Amino acid sequence: MSMASDASSIVVDWGTTSLRAALVTDAGDVLDRIETQQGISTLKQGEHEDVLVRALRPWFATHGALPVVALGMITSRNGWIEVDYVPCPAGPAELGAGTVSRVLPNGSKLVFLPGLTDPAGRPFPDVMRGEETQVVGYGLDRDMTVVLPGTHSKWARVRNGRIDRFQTFVTGEVFALLMNHSFIARGATQPPVEDAAAFRRGLGEAEGTSAMLSLLFSARTGVLAKQLSADEVRSYVSGLIIGQEFRQAREEGWFMPGDDIAIVGNDGLNALYGVAASVFELKAPEGPGNEAIRGALAVLQAAAA
Amino acid sequence: MSMASDASSIVVDWGTTSLRAALVTDAGDVLDRIETQQGISTLKQGEHEDVLVRALRPWFATHGALPVVALGMITSRNGWIEVDYVPCPAGPAELGAGTVSRVLPNGSKLVFLPGLTDPAGRPFPDVMRGEETQVVGYGLDRDMTVVLPGTHSKWARVRNGRIDRFQTFVTGEVFALLMNHSFIARGATQPPVEDAAAFRRGLGEAEGTSAMLSLLFSARTGVLAKQLSADEVRSYVSGLIIGQEFRQAREEGWFMPGDDIAIVGNDGLNALYGVAASVFELKAPEGPGNEAIRGALAVLQAAAA
Numbered sequence: 001m002s003m004a005s006d007a008s009s010i011v012v013d014w015g016t017t018s019l020r021a022a023l024v025t026d027a028g029d030v031l032d033r034i035e036t037q038q039g040i041s042t043l044k045q046g047e048h049e050d051v052l053v054r055a056l057r058p059w060f061a062t063h064g065a066l067p068v069v070a071l072g073m074i075t076s077r078n079g080w081i082e083v084d085y086v087p088c089p090a091g092p093a094e095l096g097a098g099t100v101s102r103v104l105p106n107g108s109k110l111v112f113l114p115g116l117t118d119p120a121g122r123p124f125p126d127v128m129r130g131e132e133t134q135v136v137g138y139g140l141d142r143d144m145t146v147v148l149p150g151t152h153s154k155w156a157r158v159r160n161g162r163i164d165r166f167q168t169f170v171t172g173e174v175f176a177l178l179m180n181h182s183f184i185a186r187g188a189t190q191p192p193v194e195d196a197a198a199f200r201r202g203l204g205e206a207e208g209t210s211a212m213l214s215l216l217f218s219a220r221t222g223v224l225a226k227q228l229s230a231d232e233v234r235s236y237v238s239g240l241i242i243g244q245e246f247r248q249a250r251e252e253g254w255f256m257p258g259d260d261i262a263i264v265g266n267d268g269l270n271a272l273y274g275v276a277a278s279v280f281e282l283k284a285p286e287g288p289g290n291e292a293i294r295g296a297l298a299v300l301q302a303a304a305a
Numbered sequence: 306m307s308m309a310s311d312a313s314s315i316v317v318d319w320g321t322t323s324l325r326a327a328l329v330t331d332a333g334d335v336l337d338r339i340e341t342q343q344g345i346s347t348l349k350q351g352e353h354e355d356v357l358v359r360a361l362r363p364w365f366a367t368h369g370a371l372p373v374v375a376l377g378m379i380t381s382r383n384g385w386i387e388v389d390y391v392p393c394p395a396g397p398a399e400l401g402a403g404t405v406s407r408v409l410p411n412g413s414k415l416v417f418l419p420g421l422t423d424p425a426g427r428p429f430p431d432v433m434r435g436e437e438t439q440v441v442g443y444g445l446d447r448d449m450t451v452v453l454p455g456t457h458s459k460w461a462r463v464r465n466g467r468i469d470r471f472q473t474f475v476t477g478e479v480f481a482l483l484m485n486h487s488f489i490a491r492g493a494t495q496p497p498v499e500d501a502a503a504f505r506r507g508l509g510e511a512e513g514t515s516a517m518l519s520l521l522f523s524a525r526t527g528v529l530a531k532q533l534s535a536d537e538v539r540s541y542v543s544g545l546i547i548g549q550e551f552r553q554a555r556e557e558g559w560f561m562p563g564d565d566i567a568i569v570g571n572d573g574l575n576a577l578y579g580v581a582a583s584v585f586e587l588k589a590p591e592g593p594g595n596e597a598i599r600g601a602l603a604v605l606q607a608a609a610a
Contacts, residue, residue, distance in 0.1 A: 124523050124526040169516070169518040169522070170488075170519075174479075174518060174521070177482040178482070182482055183478060210556050211557050212518075214475075214553060217457065217473040221426065221429035224429070244518060245518055248515060248519060251515050
C-alpha cells in the first residue's frame with residue numbers, strides 16, 4: 001500500500017552544464033537528490049539515454065520503474081529531443097498536451113516538457129523553456145503577474161488559470177556584460193562587494209528616468225565626482241539595471257503601484273527583486289517554494305490524464 | 306611676411322594609444338601630419354616632453370617655435386598634466402581660461418585644453434574630454450543640438466554662443482559588449498556583415514518602445530522565428546541601440562520632430578546617425594568638417610587673448 005511519503009516520480013532538470021534529479025512524492029516533497037556534471041554541452045547525440053539511466057539506477061533499483069519528467073535545455077535544439085514550444089495562453093492541460101514521451105529500458109515512462117511561446121510578443125514571438133513550469137508550480141489560481149529573475153528575466157501574467165502572456169528582459173545578461181567587460185568594471189572593487197544602500201540608490205535613480213543608456217554612465221561619473229566609492233559600484237549598477245527592468249515592465253503594463261506580484265526563482269536574486277518591488281510600491285507575498293518540482297508534477301499529471 | 310598658407314600652429318590629439326599631430330594654418334588648413342604609437346598608456350611620468358619634442362622636431366626645424374595645442378587623454382589623470390574640467394555653460398572664452406600652459410625648450414608655447422563638465426547632470430555631473438573642442442569647431446553661432454557619436458556618445462546643446470549643457474549615452478560601449486560577449490553574438494555572422502535594411506528595421510523597433518532590456522532579446526527571438534538571418538543580426542542590433550539612444554534623447558528633451566541637428570565626429574558613425582536622425586524626423590545638415598582642429602584653434606586664440 002502506498003504512503004504519502006512514497007517515491008512517486010523523478011524530476012530531472014537537465015541543463016547545459018549539469019544534470020540535477022530529484023526523487024519526489026506525489027505531494028512534491030523531495031526524498032533524495034542526485035547531481036552530475038553531465039550537462040548537455042558534454043554529450044553527443046545517442047549518449048543521453050545511457051547517461052540518464054546510469055544516473056537514476058540507484059532509485060530504479062530501490063523503487064522499480066517510476067515516471068521521469070525532464071525539463072530544461074535537454075528539450076532544446078541542442079539537447080536530446082527538441083520539444084516544440086506551446087503557445088500562450090497555456091496551463092497544465094496545454095503544456096501536458098505538448099509533452100513528448102518515450103519509454104526507458106526498464107519500463108519507466110520518460111516525459112519531456114515543452115517550452116512556452118507568446119505569439120503576441122513584439123517584434124517577434126517571445127520564448128521561455130523551464131520558467132513556465134515554475135509559474136505553474138507557483139499556482140495559477142489567482143490572476144496576477146509573476147516575475148522570474150535571471151539572466152533572461154521573465155514577466156508572466158496568470159489569467160483564468162493559465163499563463164496568458166509573458167515578456168523577456170535580458171537584465172542579468174546586461175549586468176554581467178557591464179561588470180565583466182565594460183568601463184564600469186574598471187571602477188569596481190574586486191572581489192565584489194555587496195552594498196544594500198548602494199543597491200537601493202541605483203534602484204531609485206532607475207525609477208526616475210527612461211534614459212538607460214545615459215544612466216549607466218553614472219557609474220563612472222559618480223566615482224569621478226567622489227559620490228560613489230569603488231565598493232559601491234557593483235551594487236549601484238545592479239540597482240540601476242534591475243530598477244530599469246521594473247521601470248520598463250511598468251511602462252509595458254505589467255503592474256500598477258499597489259499590486260501584488262509573485263517573485264519566483266532559484267537564481268539567488270529573489271531578495272534583490274523583493275527590494276526592487278518595494279521601491280516600485282509592490283507587495284511580493286511569499287510563494288509556496290519548490291515551484292519547479294510542483295509545476296513539473298502538475299504538467300506530468302495533466303499529460304497522463 | 307606671413308601668408309595664409311603659412312604654418313601657424315600645431316594641434317596634438319594625444320590619446321591612450323597614439324599621438325597624432327597636425328601642422329595647420331591660421332584658417333585651420335592642414336599642411337602636414339605626424340602619427341606615432343606613443344600613446345599615454347606607453348609612457349611614464351617624466352617622458353612626455355621628450356617624446357613630444359622629438360615627434361615635432363622636423364616641424365620646429367623648418368618653422369621655428371610654434372604654438373602647440375594638446376588635447377585628449379593627455380590632459381586626464383593618467384596623462385601628462387591633469388587639466389580640470391570647465392563647467393557649462395562654456396564657449397571658447399571659458400575653455401581658453403581653463404587651459405594650462407608651459408613653454409617647451411625651444412620657446413614654443415604648449416597649451417593643454419581642459420575638459421568640460423555639466424554640473425546639472427543627473428544623478429552626477431557629466432563629463433567630456435575632447436568632444437567640447439569638436440562642438441566649438443562645428444560652430445556656436447546657432448542655437449541647436451549637436452550629437453557626437455561614439456563609444457560614449459555626447460548630446461550637447463549650443464545656446465547663446467556657448468555649450469549650455471550636455472548628456473552622455475554609452476551607446477557604442479553597449480553595442481560592443483553585446484556583439485563581442487553576449488548571447489546575441491552567437492546568432493551573428495562572422496566576419497561582420499553590414500545590412501542597411503536590417504539597421505533601419507532595428508531603428509524602427511527601437512523608436513516604438515521604451516523597454517530596451519526586452520527589445521534586445523528580439524535579436525534572439527527574431528532568429529528563432531526565422532524572421533532575422535545571421536547576416537542581419539549585427540546591423541539589426543546596431544539599429545536597436547542607436548535607435549534607443551535617439552528615443553531616450555527625445556524623452557530627455559534633446560530634440561523635437563522636425564528639428565535640425567548637427568552630427569559631428571570621426572568615429573565612422575556619422576552616416577549611421579544620419580539614417581537614425583531621418584527615422585526620428587530630424588534634419589542633419591552637413592558641418593564644416595575638420596571640427597577638432599577648428600575648435601582647438603578657436604580655444605587657443607581665446608586663451609591668448
